[in-house]
Amino acid sequence: MRVGRALILAQRGRLASAGQRWRSSMPAVEPSEPQLPPFNHTPAPYQGPSKEEVYALRKQYLSPALFHHFKDPIMITEGKMQYLYDDKGRRYLDAFAGIVTVSVGHCHPGVVDAVKRQSELLQHTTTIYLNPQIALYAKELTDRLPGNLKVAYFVNSGSEANDMAMMMARLYSGNYDILALRNCYHGMSEGTMGVTAHSTWKFNVPQGFGIRHTLNPNPYTGAFGNDGKRYAEDVKDVISTSTPGGVAGFIAETIQGVGGSVPLADGYLPAVYDMVREAGGVCIADEVQTGFGRTGTNYWGFQNQGVVPDIVTMAKGIGNGLPLAAVVTTPEIAQTLAQRLHFNTYGGNPVCCAGGRAVLQAVDEDGIQANAAKVGDLLLERMRGLQEKHSIIGDVRGQGLMLGVEMVKDRASKEPAAAETGQVMQRLRELGVLIGKGGLHGNVFRIKPPMCITTDDAEFLTEAFDLALSEL
Template structure:
């Protein structure tokens, strides 16, 4: 039993996160691609049990825990770790831990009141740093300089005499540590001198939480100034004061003074970085109104907490005005009430993207009243009323906001790289939804970025009243990739605009009004395209369906005729003969319905329908907003799967890899129908978007993304179908290339939608590092449509995480 007691805490988390298929994690540590789960290890419970029993070998017990954890970390290559440690008589056990390696990015340590140094981090110490003297030391302080200097920053002589610049950093040791987030909470014995090793983390550290370190004073300012990448700083319940704020803002004040007076910056100012800290936690510190006033020189600010400091309301007004912040609880400034509610109700929260409606899930400190208040404040913010009323009784209890968040506990995404996204804490996620199928070649692809930056430096905008080579060459390159006589290109800004124009072209060219579309379809949210949508969830209660007729959806999974396309097509002929004058303007459809749940059309459906529509005088419109540019693998365009040639093709989303860019491509004959009137689009096909779109075309060709989608998509389909054989809740796996759908049902016979279970699994996968999308009329279909740089290892990781999440239901 002794061994069981010692290892139960670690073993339970090991079992919880260990995937069924180990190949994705252990094939080769050097090529591990999947995002890592957040491992939260608590050894305090087991340790304290032994301490209460009076065991004399409590250090040995703790050390055994940590050694198991060390092996655990080595095997899993952890990027995120949270430790909650008890208080031993000394830290010699922890000092033997070699947990921090080049893989770790996020480290949180709690309940470590015994910690006096950071040697256990195994950081190579930089050269000694001369501390900034505190006001009580008797030396000339920074605050005294500001009083005597007429300029916003001290003179060069005063600067060198009073605030020495940060010392040069030593090169990190061979481990190549890249911590982006470090939290050392409740380390009451930690002194300023012990922070010197943190300078090694200067290039990467963005979040630093030292709350509760009561012995930290202004001597730590030199170390903090050296952390040039810092964005979030928590010094709550420490002994820092105004000299620390003066040091942290000196770089910004020096540059501001130089810009304001058109003079060079003071000598030596180059040694002081302009820090980009935007979240300041200074509750119960020794800062005064004078120190808080210095924060106005910073670049940006999203949150400031000076509760328990005694700063008057008047001292906060300049910051409130400069950064457009809202005052909360008399001593807190925040960019939104939602952010304030989340951070104040859970002080240890490092993420600033959590919805205030989910404060209850963040920790036990959130009361029912605070949750209700946070929800109502969020409703105010969404309706554009944030800050207009302090009376929560004025806020409706039920939100009528049309916008929605994707998860119950939302994530705040701040960075992206290829198929990965990062939140404000630096945690990495595998993106399996590509910004709703918009990021085609990868987040921040260097080729696309370079093209955008280069064009931005030359010319951003002209409109189509002038000629521009980027727009013309892009139109030609796009038309060259189209089959048949689809040679005229018109650029717009979104898929809704593109489909709007396609419908207008069809009606102008044919002289007819009625349009046939499909149930379960989605073509946009404008007043013109809303009528084409075949789901009530996307229709506002207003006139929007005149002239649109919805045919039976050729759904091979739920449809009455299975995969028999011509039998579904007979409904189109019936619609034309019974619901229209016998003549139609056109027919519009996606080859694989995107919002409808990655639903391919039944085999042979489009050839039969295209023939009927053309016989009725209409044109055929292919919506390639999601299926285009090789995503489906076997073909460059989705309509090619069914062997048809449309008259008009619309495209958006992946066309610009996230840029506001869309296009309509048609024949010269149909395009001529618009010549009778002027038509204009201010931003359509602007030079910057055109340059980015051309770069996307080059990347798709050079990196052979179409073939890559076919290969990875086939592997992913195989693994997902194997997963369906294991879990009865999976009713159908479908799609092509990297446009796949997994439909969840409560019963495979009745096919009742498992809506709640889908949301639960998606939330669980998010917590394990995979961001999924969902769709379908009932929201029970996983939409797997990642960036087209998605790798085989990513596919394996996604399936392993889904397997784990499904097993928890």
């Protein structure tokens, strides 16, 4: 489905002359443009302050560090499964899931129900008293992990989970140095900012003491292509040249998220896990984005490389939007924390645990992992089709519903096409798709929708993408 450029320009002209200040208040797309699949939900009429008022309040009373997508920001007031609604009631396909967080669907009825029921019963006490929710949840969550990963510690965010994982690694190993990958993202606390390897996310403050960054095994831009074992050699080199010879651990996302949906080259993790363990360290898998079936083939991203970590960190999709995160490890490693008191006020909160249990149930009952595989495969195929058609697409990659489309000015030099990425993103919004972007240069589309997305949604996304690319 295509529209001529003249029609689009004419449409824009009409809207501009009608004096519409915000594009999201535009009527739905032209009939000749791709149409969202039908969906049986009517959003409640929005009756709160106007978008302009909300924007002014935000600018006056919230940190200037907050950033938003789009020059004319969009105000989202409702969500239902894979769709979002703006203040005017317009529906969008959510292809980014609240930054890879809404796993089983916006306002999933099972999760809403569980949270509601628990909120009416007991909202909070902390772990100083017994409560069934946290105990049952710890069992249900660890039942889904392989090997001896049988002890959970609940916190509130991915950054907290990774901070705790690194502390456990240090306490358990008796070593200090932590190895991480360039281009990784593990959070924004002081500790995790030091691990994160993107200038975009690093402030000029002391950070990263004891962190050693190694070559990123990026199959698209890395020096060794998809040969994971060759990148792993760098880990050996860093251990022997930049550390006392022993390390506390190694942390990696199993597909880099913020870094632009970058899978690790084949065979990388098995080789590195061996080296790290030989150097006395433990292996930490950051499953904050990749867990809970998102990669389709497996429940956990690390399983795609055939390894079993010593510590797994989780956040985002674990709570479908609730402030919930976890560190799961072996009883031996968990024991290290018992040498002092350790406490987290909200960690294991009964409402979040009830919600987390409902997420696990929804993943199982709704066939979320199988759907991520099915729709993810279709999207991968469709994006590869678009790659053949549009030379600006340099790479299409990922697994399940953790996909990346890298935009380049030139396929040989791989020079990032960041401005064009922004243009396409804006056009997609106009067409009714909210997509994510990432990568060090902001030139990678990140397709990571709620995992209840359908094949019809995927076809719609493809048509909209095709149109937006054709108009560049």
